[in-house]
Amino acid sequence: GAGVSQSPSNKVTEKGKDVELRCDPISGHTALYWYRQSLGQGLEFLIYFQGNSAPDKSGLPSDRFSAERTGGSVSTLTIQRTQQEDSAVYLCASSSTGQGGTDTQYFGPGTRLTVL
Amino acid sequence: AQKVTQAQTEISVVEKEDVTLDCVYETRDTTYYLFWYKQPPSGELVFLIRRNSFDEQNEISGRYSWNFQKSTSSFNFTITASQVVDSAVYFCALYSGGGGFKTIFGAGTRLFVKA
Numbered sequence: 405g406a407g408v409s410q411s412p413s414n415k416v417t418e419k420g421k422d423v424e425l426r427c428d429p430i431s432g433h434t435a436l437y438w439y440r441q442s443l444g445q446g447l448e449f450l451i452y453f454q455g456n457s458a459p460d461k462s463g464l465p466s467d468r469f470s471a472e473r474t475g476g477s478v479s480t481l482t483i484q485r486t487q488q489e490d491s492a493v494y495l496c497a498s499s500s501t502g503q504g505g506t507d508t509q510y511f512g513p514g515t516r517l518t519v520l
Numbered sequence: 521a522q523k524v525t526q527a528q529t530e531i532s533v534v535e536k537e538d539v540t541l542d543c544v545y546e547t548r549d550t551t552y553y554l555f556w557y558k559q560p561p562s563g564e565l566v567f568l569i570r571r572n573s574f575d576e577q578n579e580i581s582g583r584y585s586w587n588f589q590k591s592t593s594s595f596n597f598t599i600t601a602s603q604v605v606d607s608a609v610y611f612c613a614l615y616s617g618g619g620g621f622k623t624i625f626g627a628g629t630r631l632f633v634k635a
Contacts, residue, residue: 437623446611447625463622493563508555509623511565 406430408512410496416518417486425481425515429498436479437509438471439495447495453479486519493517522547524614526626533602534634541597541629543612549573552616554595555623556586559609568610571595602633 409428417423429436438450449463453473464470468486473479483490493516497509523546533539545554556568569579571588579586583600599606612626 439625446627447613449622449624452622460622495565497565508567508570510567511557513562513564 408496408498408510410494410512410515412515413513414516414518416520418520419488420485422482422484423486423517425483425494425517427479427481427496427498427512429477429479429496430500430510431477433498433500433510434476435499435501435507435509436473437497437499438479438481439497440465440492441495441514442492450481450494483517486517488519491517491519522614522616522622522624524612524624524626526610526612526629528629529627530630530632532632532634535604536601538598538600539602539631539633541599541610541612541631543595543597543626545593545595545612545614547614547616549616552614554588555611555613555615556595556597557611557613557625559611559628561608565611568597599631602631604633604635607631607633 408430411426415423434455436453439447440450441447451464451471452460468484471481493514495514496512499507499509501507525544527542531539552573554571557565558568559565569586576588576590585598587596609628609630611628613623615623
């Protein structure tokens with residue numbers, strides 16, 4: 405079946421502009437995660453959604469970052485007033501039950517964000 | 521605090537060599553889960569294995585094997601008879617209740633397999 409999809413695959417923006425990154429999880433998966441991967445670095449957790457519960461936003465680096473998940477499916481990560489240090493690959497993952505992190509996460513191809 | 525250390529930043533081997541990727545983790549929880557993911561040049565992370573803390577049995581899947589040792593807090597990954605297609609970044613990850621819902625990833629080990 406279809407995996408996790410993300411759009412756009414690449415985004416180049418100017419410093420100070422807002423950007424929206426989209427994630428379509430695997431159908432039926434209740435849990436959705438956003439991560440950031442800076443060049444040559446590991447994955448940095450950003451936010452976690454599980455069903456209709458309040459999301460765990462503890463990984464968001466600043467109040468310029470926000471995310472929502474509509475209808476328990478598609479998620480949008482928004483970065484306002486982008487800065488050059490926001491340049492990274494933003495990865496989305498979903499899992500079927502979201503039992504904390506015990507469930508296997510399936511990753512999308514990522515969105516490469518470049519802030520000029 | 522939860523932490524995953526992959527001390528090897530890059531490893532380069534010649535095809536058909538065996539290679540072991542190290543992973544050392546830290547957690548105070550008695551129940552936890554360990555993962556390995558592969559990130560090929562295409563960029564998409566691929567799940568390889570999940571192991572819970574109560575199962576120390578080593579696992580073998582084809583050319584891949586994993587050695588889980590709680591005594592040394594290690595979960596090492598060995599590729600036997602490496603192939604060029606094994607070239608990728610490999611991430612070890614840890615989930616435990618003490619870390620909330622966050623899966624902690626190591627910094628990754630970049631493996632180059634030369635023909």
